[in-house]
Amino acid sequence: MSHPHVTINPAFYGDSVFKIIHAEFIAPGIKRFVIEAPRIARKQRPGQFVIVRVNETGERIPLTIERSDPDKGTVNIVVQSIGKTTHLLNSLQTGDAILDIVGPLGKPSEIENFGTVVVMGGGVGTAMAYPSAAALKRAGNRVITILGGRNKDLVILENEMREVSDTVFITTDDGSYGDKGLVTDKLRQLIDNGTRIDEVLAVGPIPMMRAVADMTRKERIHTVVSLNPIMIDGTGMCGGCRVQVEGKSEFACVDGPEFDAHRVDFAILVQRNAMYRDAEKRSLENFQRDCQLEKQKASAPAEAETTCAVEGK
Amino acid sequence: MPTTHKSSNPVPNKERIKMPRQHMPEQLPQIRNKQFTEVNLGYSAELARQEALRCLECAKPTCTKDCPVGVKVKDFVQLIVDGDFLAAAAKIREDNVLPAITGRVCPQEDHCEGACLLCKRGESLGIGYLERFVADYEQQHFDPSTIVKAPPTGKKVAIVGSGPSGLTAAGDLIQKGHQVHVFEALHEIGGVLVYGIPEFRLPKKIIREQVDIMRAMGVVFETDVVVGRTVTVDELMNEEGYDAVFIGTGAGLPQFMGIPGEHLNGVYSANEFLTRINLMHAYEFPKYDEPMVDFRGKNVAVIGGGNTALDAIRSSLRLGAGNAFILYRRSEAEMPARLEEVKHAKEEGVQFQTLAAPLEFLDDGKGWLTGARCQKMELGEPDSSGRRRPIPIEGSEYVVPLSVAIMAIGTTANPIIRTTTPGLATTKKGYIQADDTTQKTSRKGVFAGGDIVTGGATVILAMGAGRRAASAMHDYLTTGNW
C-alpha cells in the first residue's frame, strides 16, 4: 500500500527506493522497521548509522542500524517518535517505502576484548547500543547490561540484550519494572560493591550520558558515548554535526558518532540540539493537525488508523 | 583575412566596435532580493542576434584560446547571426556538454570574455549570455529521437560523484558506447550545482533537464551511495565488474577558522547553510521539513569573498535579513567571485566590509551568537596566490552585532575515498594525484578529476577534467593499455 505522505518519483530522485519488509511497534511510540537495503546490509558494522529521508519534502535524519542481515539484504532500524520526521516515519507500515536511505555511516564501534564491559541503554538508546553489545560479547567480553526507561513499556529489546549479556539489570524511573531509579544508580552500586569494570558504553538521552561520564571520570573507567547532534548529509560535507571534544571541533558523522565520554562537551551538544526548537514544534503541530483532519475525513475509522497510527498499541 | 565560414554579418567591422553590449534582462533588485527565482531572465532571440552581430570574427580568436575547453565561440556566434540556433548549440556541444550551466556560472571575465578584443574598445562580447541563450533554446526544442549512441562496447564504467566533472565524463562515455553507472552520495544528482549554487543563479530545473537527457541516453544514476562506505572502489572493480572508475567527488569538506565561538548557535559553514537552502529547501519551510533559524530583520555576515560567500549572503537577504554583510580580509579587487555576482549583490543591498576579519564570535551566555569581534586589515606584498596579503592593523578591533555568521573560507578534500582505496596516491593536502592530460591516478583503471584533484576551482575546469578523463578512459577500455 502506498502511503499518502510518501510520493515517489524515481524518474529524478535516483533509481533506488527502499521497501519496508516489516514494521511493528515494540513499545509505545517506538517502532522497528526491517528495510530492504542490500548494499548497506552487506557493509554495516556495529555503531554505524544510516541517514533517512522519508519523502520528497522530508528532512534527513540519522538512525542507528540495530542489525542487518546481509543474506536477506535487510537492515533494521528502531525509531522513537520525537518530532515530525520520526512521527511520519513511524506512521509507515509493512509494504510502504522510504525514499532515501544512505549508509552505513560513521566509524564502527571499537570492539576488542576489554575484559568486563558495562553496556548502558536508556530508552531508544538500547537499540543503538545493542549491535555493539552483541559484538563485544562475541569478542569475548563479560557483558553487564543496564537497561533503563521511564516506565516498564519503555524498556526495549530486553530479550535481545539478555541473549548477548552475562547479566542484565533493569531500572525504571517509576519503579514499574526492575529497580526504581536511574541507570546511573545501578552503575554506582556496581562500582561501590567492587565490580571490576574495564569499559563502559552508554547510549541514551544526553543527561544520562553526561551523568555516566561524570561518574566514571572519577573512577577512571574508560567510557564511550554515542552522540546525537543534528545532521544533514552524514558524510562530513556540512559541518552541522560538529561537537566539541577536548576543545576541538569534530564532525560526529565521520569522526564519531562514538566518542570518549570524558572529553565531550555535553553543554554545547545540548545547546546546538536546541537550535531549531521552535520550527520543530511547529512542524510537529502541523503534522498532528493534518493527521487529525485526515482521520475526520476518513469514512471508515479503521482506515484512519492505518494512515496516522503513530503511537502503537 | 577571410574566415572559413563565410560571414553573413551585414554590419561592417568599424560599426561593430561602436555597438553597445546588449544588457541581460533581469529582475529588479528590490523584487529579486526577496525571492529565489532566477535573477537573469535571458536574452530574447532578437537580443541574442543583436549581440551576436558585435563579434569581430577574429582570425585568431583569443576567446577560444582562453576557454578551458576551447568552445568555438566565433563559429557558434556566427550561427546565431544566421538564425540557426540549434546548429549553434550543436557547435558548442562539440566542446562543452553543459552550456546551459556554464553560460550561467562560468567566470567569463577570466576566460573567453576577458580575452575578447572588444574589451579593449569597451565591453566584451556577451559570450556567456549567448551560450546560455542557445542552450536554453535547444532545451525547449530538444528532440530525444536525435540522440545517437555508438554501438555497445560491452565495457562498464563507474562514475563516483555527480558534479560537473562526473556528469561530463558520464555524458562522453555513454556516447562512446560504454555502460555508465553514476554513484552519488546525496539524494540528488548535480553536486555543487544542486546543493551549493542557489536557484536564483542556476535553477535546479536546468540540471534536471540535463540529467534527464543523460538518462534517456542510458546513463544509470544511483543516489544514496557513499563510495568508500556503501561500496568501495575495489569492490566496484573486483565484485561488480566495472572496468574503469572515475572519481569526481569534489572538495566538499568545509573549513572553519578555528577562532573562539564557532560552535555557537547561529554560526554556519556555507556548505551547511547552502545545503539547507538548496538541497533541502529550508526557504520553503514548513512545506519542506528542513528548518532554518529566523533571519527576518537580523544582522547576517558571511566571512569570505568567493562565489560561495556571495551566494550565501544573497540567500540570507532572500530569507529576510535586515543587514547583510560580506566580511572579507582583502579588498574588493582580490575577491575571487564572478564580477556579475558582486554587481548583483551590491544592487540587492549587500554591504561590503572589506579588509576586515573576525577574531572571535560573541554570545549571549545561552549559546546564541550576538556578534563578532573583528580586526581591520591592510594589504601587504603578494602571497603565493599572487594576491596581496592581508596584514592585521594593531588596535583596529571593533565589534559587529550579528545574529548569524556564515563561514565561506574554503573547503578541502573529503577523506572517505582516500582512506578506503589502498594505493591511491594523494597530495599532502589530501587531494587525489592525477595526470594533467589523462587524469590517470596511481591505481590502474582509476581516473580522477575536478575539485578532488585541483582543490576548489570552477565548473568549467571540472568539466574539462571530466572530458579529458573520458577520452583517456575510452582509450584504456578499448586498448587495455594503461
Ligand SMILES: Cc1cc2nc3c(=O)[nH]c(=O)nc-3n(C[C@H](O)[C@H](O)[C@H](O)COP(=O)(O)OP(=O)(O)OC[C@H]3O[C@@H](n4cnc5c(N)ncnc54)[C@H](O)[C@@H]3O)c2cc1C
Ligand atoms: C548518529 C545518530 C544515531 C541516531 N539513532 C537513532 C535511533 O536509532 N533511533 C532513534 O529513534 N533516534 C536516533 N537518533 C535521533 C534521531 O535522529 C532524532 O530523534 C530525529 O532526528 C528527530 O527528528 P524529528 O523530526 O522527529 O524531531 P525534531 O522535532 O525535528 O527534533 C527533536 C530533536 O531531535 C534532534 N534532531 C532534529 N533533527 C535532527 C537531525 N536532522 N539529525 C539529528 N538529530 C536531529 C534535535 O536534538 C531535536 O531537538 C540518532 C541520532 C544520531 C545523531
Ligand SMILES: Cc1cc2nc3c(=O)[nH]c(=O)nc-3n(C[C@H](O)[C@H](O)[C@H](O)COP(=O)(O)OP(=O)(O)OC[C@H]3O[C@@H](n4cnc5c(N)ncnc54)[C@H](O)[C@@H]3O)c2cc1C
Ligand atoms: C556555493 C558555490 C558557488 C559556486 N559558484 C561557482 C560559479 O559561479 N562558477 C564556477 O565556475 N564555479 C563555482 N563554484 C565552484 C564549482 O561549483 C566547483 O568547482 C565544481 O562544482 C566542482 O565540480 P566537481 O565535479 O569536481 O565536484 P562537485 O560539484 O563538488 O560534486 C561532487 C559530487 O560528488 C559527491 N560525492 C562526494 N563524495 C562522494 C562519495 N564518496 N561517493 C559518492 N559521491 C560522492 C558529492 O555529493 C557531490 O555531489 C561554486 C562552488 C560553490 C560551493
Ligand code: SF4
Ligand atoms: S565554456 Fe565558459 S569560458 Fe568557455 S566559452 Fe563558454 S562561457 Fe566562455
Ligand code: FES
Ligand atoms: S552531518 Fe554534515 S558534516 Fe556531519
